[in-house]
Amino acid sequence: TEMKRPREETLTHESPVYEIAKQLKETGNRRAYIITDPKDKKVKVSDPFLEEIGKWLEHDKIDYLEHEAVFLEVGKRSDTLMGAFIWRTCRGQGAGGIRFQPYTTVESYLRDGIRLGVGMGRKNALAGIWWGGAKGVVARPSGDSYLDPEYRRRLFEDYGDFLTSLRGCYCAAEDAGVNVVDLAHVFSRTRFTTCIPESVGGSGNPSVCTSKGVVCGMEAALDHLGMGTLEGKTIAMMGVGNVGLPMAKRLLEKGVAAVIATEI
Secondary structure: OOOOOOOOOOOOOEOOOHHHHHHHHHOOOOEEEEEOOOOOOOOOOOOOOHHHHHHHHHHOOOOOOOEEEEEEEEOOOOOEEEEEEEEEEOOOOHHHHHHEEEEHHHHHHHHHHHHHHHHHHHHHHHOOOOOEEEEEEEEOHHHOOHHHHHHHHHHHHHHHHHHHHOOOOOOEEEOOOOHHHHEEEEEEOOOOOOOOOOOOOOOOOOOOHHHHHHHHHHHHHHHOOOOOOOOOEEEEEEEEOOHHHHHHHHHHOOOOEEEEEOHH
């Protein structure tokens, strides 16, 4: 059969994010990559429509730090754009959560993934954990379809297949917009995930532990600066979600004067 050819027009970092999925489906492949060649440190892309994006990343001095790879796929069941952003694997498999949020432009989508991948690599290294840095990012569709349990099942089964196809370079977990039920669906299609439900042998929701770590970091910073303890302090928080809510409770237990929080 005659293979579909990619469209001649290319995308830029200012293009709407849904154009990536549209272009991938039109190529008939549904998959693409952006990599940094380890020999010449040049950015290479899998498809012509990504060439301008590759050039933009290569010249970006803010977040793109010679990432090993960005893998993209449009899920066969969910028809949703999924990505895996791999910064470094020299310390082990790239590890980081899957983020499920709405994005407007190609830049907002890619920048979130590459920035978070770097952050995970640095956190793992500072903690002395033999994991690399990576992040999963799924572009949430407009409307409220993302709330439908059946859609979420299809989506995260797609992501599980996507992870398996990467052959272990990225081990996923839970992040913003994702819960342990979603991770159970991922786990049904791959072994490369953590934070799965305790009922199937996992550690469950990591958010409570994350909130504890943030409070410990605040205490360490105050001690370093000679500013005493958290007791009596007023704390400003942006976001009261999976991490923020248990963090607020822990801060109140520590005797803070007030927690002032905002939420979208």
